[in-house]
Amino acid sequence: MPLRVFLFLKFLMSSSLFGDDWPTYGGPNRTHTSTEQGLRTDWKSEEPRILWKLDIGLGYSSVVEYKGKALTQGYQNGKNSLFCVNAKDGKILWKHQYPCKKADDYFQGGSRATPTVFEDRVFIQSHEGDVYSLDLETGKILWSLNVVKDLQGERPQWGFAGAPLLLDGKVILQTGGEQGSLVALNSSNGKVIWQTGSDGAGYASPFQRGSNPDEIVVFNQFGLALHRLSDGLELTKYQHKTRYGINAAQPLEYKNSFLISSAYGKGAAFVKTDKNQMSSQWESDSISSQMASLVRQGKYAFGIHGQAGTRARQATLFCLEIETGKKKWERKGFGVGTLILVDQTLVILSDEGALTLANATHEKFEEFESFQVLPGKLNWTPPTYANGRMHCRGSQGRWVCLAMGKGD
Numbered sequence: 001m002p003l004r005v006f007l008f009l010k011f012l013m014s015s016s017l018f019g020d021d022w023p024t025y026g027g028p029n030r031t032h033t034s035t036e037q038g039l040r041t042d043w044k045s046e047e048p049r050i051l052w053k054l055d056i057g058l059g060y061s062s063v064v065e066y067k068g069k070a071l072t073q074g075y076q077n078g079k080n081s082l083f084c085v086n087a088k089d090g091k092i093l094w095k096h097q098y099p100c101k102k103a104d105d106y107f108q109g110g111s112r113a114t115p116t117v118f119e120d121r122v123f124i125q126s127h128e129g130d131v132y133s134l135d136l137e138t139g140k141i142l143w144s145l146n147v148v149k150d151l152q153g154e155r156p157q158w159g160f161a162g163a164p165l166l167l168d169g170k171v172i173l174q175t176g177g178e179q180g181s182l183v184a185l186n187s188s189n190g191k192v193i194w195q196t197g198s199d200g201a202g203y204a205s206p207f208q209r210g211s212n213p214d215e216i217v218v219f220n221q222f223g224l225a226l227h228r229l230s231d232g233l234e235l236t237k238y239q240h241k242t243r244y245g246i247n248a249a250q251p252l253e254y255k256n257s258f259l260i261s262s263a264y265g266k267g268a269a270f271v272k273t274d275k276n277q278m279s280s281q282w283e284s285d286s287i288s289s290q291m292a293s294l295v296r297q298g299k300y301a302f303g304i305h306g307q308a309g310t311r312a313r314q315a316t317l318f319c320l321e322i323e324t325g326k327k328k329w330e331r332k333g334f335g336v337g338t339l340i341l342v343d344q345t346l347v348i349l350s351d352e353g354a355l356t357l358a359n360a361t362h363e364k365f366e367e368f369e370s371f372q373v374l375p376g377k378l379n380w381t382p383p384t385y386a387n388g389r390m391h392c393r394g395s396q397g398r399w400v401c402l403a404m405g406k407g408d
Contacts, residue, residue, distance in 0.1 A: 019387035019405075023066045025114035025163035026250055026382075030207040032293050033341040034385050038406045041345055041357050041368040048371060048402040051389065052090025055397045056083055058102070058110025060161075063384040063391035063399070066117040069093065069136065070389075073124065074397050075102060075110035080126050082115060083399075084139060087389060090401060094139035100126050103159055107308075108378060108395055112161035114205075118187070123171055127159025131173065133190065143190040151192070153177040154200065156221070156245060162205040165216070168229060172216060176201030182218060182227055196232035197225070203248035204293075210253050217258070221245035224260055224271060224278065238278035242266040250293035252301055254322050257281065263290035263307040270325060282325040287318070291380050295341040299323065300362040302346055308336045308378070317348060319362050331365040338382035349373070349383045349392060355402075373400055 020028070020036040027034055040048075057074030064071050070087040073080055080100040084093045102109040112127040121142065122134045129147040134140060147153035147160070153175030165172040170184040170193055180195030200221035209215040209226070215235065216227045223240030227233065240247065243264040252259040261268035267285035271278050287305055294303035301322050306315020316330040317339070335351035341360055345368070348356040353374030359366040374394035384391040388405025 021066045022384050022386040023064055023118065024116040024165075025062055025064075025205045026293065027340075029210065030205060030250060031252075032250070032295050032339070032382060035343060036385065036387075037343050038388060039342045039345055039357075039385065040404055040406045040408070043369045048390065048404050049408065051088070051401045051403050053401065054083070054085070054090055054092075054399045056399050057081060057397045058108055058395065059112065059397070060381045060395060061111040061393070062114045062381045063393055064115055064117055065384060065386035065389065065391065066136075069117075070391060070401070071115045071117065071122060072393060072399065073111035073113070073115065075100065076397075078102075080111050082122070082124055082134070082139075084122070084136070087387070087401070096132070096134060096139045096141070098126070098130060098132070100128055100130070103127055105158055110395070112159050114163040116164045116166055118166040121187070123164040123166065123187075125160055125162070125164055125173060127155075127161065129153055129155055129160055131164070131171075131190070133171070133187070145190050147173060147175040147183070151175050151177065151183055151195065152179050156201045156203065158203065158246070160201060161203040161248070162201070165206045165208070167208055167216075170229075172206050174201035174206065174218065174220060176220075181220065182206070182216075182232060184232060194232040196227065197234055199225070200245055203246060204250050207250070211256055217251055217253070219247045219251050219260065221247065223247070224251060224258060226273070226276070236273070236276045236278050238269075238271050238280070240266065240269060246290075248291050249289040249303075252294045252296055254296060259294060259301060259322055261287055261289035261294065261303065263288045268325070270322065281323070284325050286327070287320065287325070290336060292336070292338040292382070295339060295346070296322070297341060297344075297360045300328065302339060302341070302360065304334060304337055304339065305330075306336050308351075308380075312336045312351065317365070321362070328362045329365050336380065338380060340382055340385065342385045347383055347385065347390070349379060351379050352377055353379050353392075353394060355383065355390070355392060373402070374398055
């Protein structure tokens with residue numbers, strides 16, 4: 001066997017059988033999907049062992065795990081705090097605090113954006129536009145700026161929520177400014193490399209296009225946009241405006257198309273790209289994902305249809321055929337929760353803190369197990385699964401880490 005083939009197979013085994021890191025919002029590719037094998041689904045009368053738990057303050061920043069460290073943000077006493085802990089035992093390694101408003105605009109408030117870890121550095125953004133680059137080992141600030149004050153950005157009503165994207169030596173962020181709504185900063189020093197676009201910032205996180213790594217996908221207040229990585233040139237865009245300018249769920253890439261979904265009366269669209277022209281193949285107001293990003297298994301997508309508020313109990317978990325928009329099944333009981341896909345298993349966290357494992361099949365809803373993990377309501381942060389550990393974070397600040405790999 002050639003050495004390069006052996007090393008490649010060894011890499012695949014180590015990354016999928018023995019654990020994967022989850023270094024940014026939605027996982028390595030921002031698809032809310034892990035290929036890691038070994039998630040235990042047959043619990044019978046047992047419940048997952050709690051490895052550790054912490055109270056970190058208000059907010060919706062999700063958890064990332066990288067090389068044995070787990071990180072997230074929380075809000076307490078007028079400050080946002082970035083926690084870096086030992087992923088195995090929850091021991092706090094360091095904490096970075098900075099002044100920030102609670103900003104409880106029609107909800108509980110607190111931190112929004114998820115950290116991104118790249119190599120030996122951590123990158124975070126606050127809902128007020130503060131951006132920090134920190135040393136992963138020590139928490140020391142390497143550089144910082146504010147996208148409103150320094151880059152003429154415009155804060156969206158509910159604050160900046162996107163996680164920084166690290167690509168090709170660049171930190172890519174939405175600023176929402178009319179004179180450059182998307183910016184690429186030098187990851188080493190924070191200097192502007194390019195700044196382009198004019199649409200208001202959305203609440204989703206930009207990501208690299210899978211079918212064309214030279215392009216960046218952005219879901220902003222106007223809708224879906226494609227930008228060139230090298231210089232930020234806006235290649236094309238598709239209008240998908242909602243009331244209040246809220247586009248929050250991550251676009252789901254499928255072949256050369258994107259499935260996008262929002263609430264507030266807008267719904268979903270399956271948008272095809274052809275020679276940098278975008279057109280919808282179908283649209284539906286019966287698929288309205290307010291915050292929970294969809295996940296894909298083959299030609300099927302799974303998501304949550306519904307909106308927070310008085311009708312949250314009517315929200316449904318669903319499976320649909322992507323190319324036709326036809327729903328295969330629906331199931332109530334999760335509220336306006338969130339979900340991720342781990343290998344062949346759906347992991348659903350309800351807005352009331354129940355964690356459910358289900359088979360990712362289009363044939364019917366098939367539940368394996370369900371556990372109450374978090375207290376309270378309005379739990380809108382997706383779980384994180386990495387190296388056999390399930391991280392669940394509640395809106396009131398409870399962070400619970402569960403041992404859920406086989407053999408744990």
